[in-house]
Structures are given as structure tokens and as C-alpha cells.
Amino acid sequence: MDTLDRQIINQFQGDFPIVDRPFLALAEKLDISESEVMTRIRFMLDDGLLTRFGPLYNIDKMGGTFSLCAMQVPKDNFDNIADIVNQFQEVAHNYERDHRLNMWFVLAAESKSELDETIKRIEQATGLMVFNFPKQREFYVNFQLSI
Amino acid sequence: MSTSNSVSDPVERDSASELAKLDRKIILATQAGLPVHERPFDLVANEVESDPLIVKQRFNAMLEDGRIRRIGLVPNHYRLGYVANGMSVWDIDDADAEAAGKEVGALDMVSHCYLRPRALPDWPYNLFAMVHGHYHEEVLDKIEQIAQLLGDKVRARDILFSTRILKKTGLRIS
CATH class of the missing domain: 3.30.70.920 (Lrp/AsnC effector binding domain/regulation of amino acid metabolism (RAM) domain)
Known part of the structure; x- marks a missing residue:
């Protein structure tokens, strides 16, 4: 990754121009050719430096309900419980964290009742209590990495 | 955006539901990403059987109402050292x-x-x-x-x- 790649990443994490030839618009800003911008973006996607390119949809606004949940899982049974929890298709992300509440996962469901039902099923399947932390308020964050 | 009053008009309601269908097609076609192509919106329009002008309008509308947070490159935090x-x-x-x-x-x-x-x-x-x-x-x-x-x-x-x-x-x- 060189300076030009960094410039491309730093400048185009948002505000992708919605025009017929957007890569040409990006290229003009950087004073390089359209094909070079596209080649570099393709390379960084293939290489894994970029996770993706495109619209970041706000899934909250598409219908559906989400919640952050946590459990206190005994250390000696952690991997087994992780397998059980991960088998639920409603579990989108799951992280181990260094806290007494050591398993944190995001549940996605069609409705609040389905979400509550999923929590009950996870509690039954694991024998552990699920703490439910649905978001009450989201603060707009314009997070862009500067590299 | 249609107001709830105008949506009760049958013609408006039909066009609102047509738009919702189109938006859904666009979302399905692009949730994994946009094509890195000279004319990406033409390709999307082709895929959802619409017109590039309309597709661009829908992207702008979804940005405006918040269904799209932003459009751009998404860097891999881990690969860039944010571990x-x-x-x-x-x-x-x-x-x-x-x-x-x-x-x-x-x-x-x-x-x-x-x-x-x-x-x-x-x-x-x-x-x-x-x-x-x-x-x-x-x-x-x-x-x-x-x-x-x-x-x-x-x-x-x-x-x-x-x-x-x-x-x-x-x-x-x-």
C-alpha cells in the first residue's frame, strides 16, 4: 500500500459520487486516470485491505429488530456454549470479551416478539441467563479511519 | 417523500409500493457491494431492470432518509493496524x-x-x-x-x- 492507496482510502470512505462515471470523478480529484483508481480499488478489495465497496445500509431502517445481548459463561464450558449460541441464525456477531459478562452477541430478528422468543430459546439451550441491552438511542457517528 | 395523506390516494399508494419494490431490489443487488466498473449504476440498473437515472435517484433518496448511512470504501480495520x-x-x-x-x-x-x-x-x-x-x-x-x-x-x-x-x-x- 502506497501514498496513493492511502489517499484513495482516506478520501472515499464516504461521499462516493452518484454520477454515471464515479471513478472518473474520484480520479480527477487525485489527478490520476480512471483506470488506475479502479485497478487500485480492485487490488485492495482482492487483497483484503478493503472489506467492501458500496452502500452501507442502515439495517435498523429496513424493518427488523436488533439487540446487543450478553451472558456470563463459565470459562471451562465457554467453547461449548459459544457453539450452541452461534448455531442460532439470529446471532449475527458474537465476541468474547474480558469481563464477568464474557460473551457479547448481536441478535437480529423480524420483530420484537421474535427477538424475545430467541432470547428464551438461547436461555433454554444454554441454561444461562441472557442480559438484553436493546439500544434506546444511537448517536450519529461519522467514523472514518485516517490511515 | 409521500406524506401519509398522499399515500391514501390509490395512484400514489401504487407508485409508493412500486418504489418500495424497486428499493428492495436495489438493496438486494448491492448489499454485498457495488461493481468496480466504469459505470456501476448502469450495471445495477440493468440487474434490477430499471433505468440508471432512476437508480441514482433511489440511492440519493435512501441516503437522504437514512436507509443508506454512506457510500464508499470500507477499510479492513484489522489489516490497517487497528487491532x-x-x-x-x-x-x-x-x-x-x-x-x-x-x-x-x-x-x-x-x-x-x-x-x-x-x-x-x-x-x-x-x-x-x-x-x-x-x-x-x-x-x-x-x-x-x-x-x-x-x-x-x-x-x-x-x-x-x-x-x-x-x-x-x-x-x-x-
Whole structure:
């Protein structure tokens, strides 16, 4: 990754121009050719430096309900419980964290009742209590990495 | 955007539902990404059997109403060296929580900022802010800055570092 790649990443994490030839618009800003911008973006996607390119949809606004949940899982049974929890298709992300509440996962469901039902099923399947932390308020964050 | 009054008009209602169908097709076609092609919106239009002009209008409309947060490149945090992420959690009096969230959300390196319910007595924290850095200490420094910013509004706080990703599937509609 060189300076030009960094410039491309730093400048185009948002505000992708919605025009017929957007890569040409990006290229003009950087004073390089359209094909070079596209080649570099393709390379960084293939290489894994970029996770993706495109619209970041706000899934909250598409219908559906989400919640952050946590459990206190005994250390000696952690991997087994992780397998059980991960088998639920409603579990989108799951992280181990260094806290007494050591398993944190995001549940996605069609409705609040389905979400509550999923929590009950996870509690039954694991024998552990699920703490439910649905978001009450989201603060707009314009997070862009500067590299 | 149609108002609820205009939607009750049958013609308006039909066009609103046509738009909703088109938007759904566009979302399905692009939730994994846009093509890196000279004319990406032409390709999307082709795929959803619409017109590039209309597709561009729909992207603008979805940006405007918040269904799309932004369009652009999404860097891989880990590959770019942002390997440390800490979930900082704060117990802030409910009366101050909204203002505190706005302040914290405006800081660099905070990628998500939410108010969530407490679960007393186990969990006293109501403000969650995800902080990223190149290494552990950088994240801790950043969280100290948040603590200073919030001052005596903070009744208690903690930080949870992720130690392992157990599952990561994108949130997708189907």
C-alpha cells in the first residue's frame, strides 16, 4: 500500500459520487486516470485491505429488530456454549470479551416478539441467563479511519 | 417523500409500493457491494431492470432518509493496524445521558455510541462507546480522554476488550 492507496482510502470512505462515471470523478480529484483508481480499488478489495465497496445500509431502517445481548459463561464450558449460541441464525456477531459478562452477541430478528422468543430459546439451550441491552438511542457517528 | 395523506390516494399508494419494490431490489443487488466498473449504476440498473437515472435517484433518496448511512470504501480495520477495540461503558445519570452521548459520539475513534438500559444490580452502565486504536494503550488513552470530557458526570465506568471473534456474519436482508 502506497501514498496513493492511502489517499484513495482516506478520501472515499464516504461521499462516493452518484454520477454515471464515479471513478472518473474520484480520479480527477487525485489527478490520476480512471483506470488506475479502479485497478487500485480492485487490488485492495482482492487483497483484503478493503472489506467492501458500496452502500452501507442502515439495517435498523429496513424493518427488523436488533439487540446487543450478553451472558456470563463459565470459562471451562465457554467453547461449548459459544457453539450452541452461534448455531442460532439470529446471532449475527458474537465476541468474547474480558469481563464477568464474557460473551457479547448481536441478535437480529423480524420483530420484537421474535427477538424475545430467541432470547428464551438461547436461555433454554444454554441454561444461562441472557442480559438484553436493546439500544434506546444511537448517536450519529461519522467514523472514518485516517490511515 | 409521500406524506401519509398522499399515500391514501390509490395512484400514489401504487407508485409508493412500486418504489418500495424497486428499493428492495436495489438493496438486494448491492448489499454485498457495488461493481468496480466504469459505470456501476448502469450495471445495477440493468440487474434490477430499471433505468440508471432512476437508480441514482433511489440511492440519493435512501441516503437522504437514512436507509443508506454512506457510500464508499470500507477499510479492513484489522489489516490497517487497528487491532485493538474496546467497548467503553459508562454509568451516567439519565438526565445527563443524552448530552454525554452527543459529546462522546463526536469524538474521533469512537465508531459506535449508544444509550442502552441498565441491568441492575449486575450492570450499572447506560452509555456504550466503541473505541478503536492500533494497540491497547492507545485505546486506554482515548478512553481517559472521554473520562476527562465527561468529568463528574461519570458515576462508574468499565472497559471490555474483545479477546476473540466467535462469529461474524453480516446483517443481511433476504
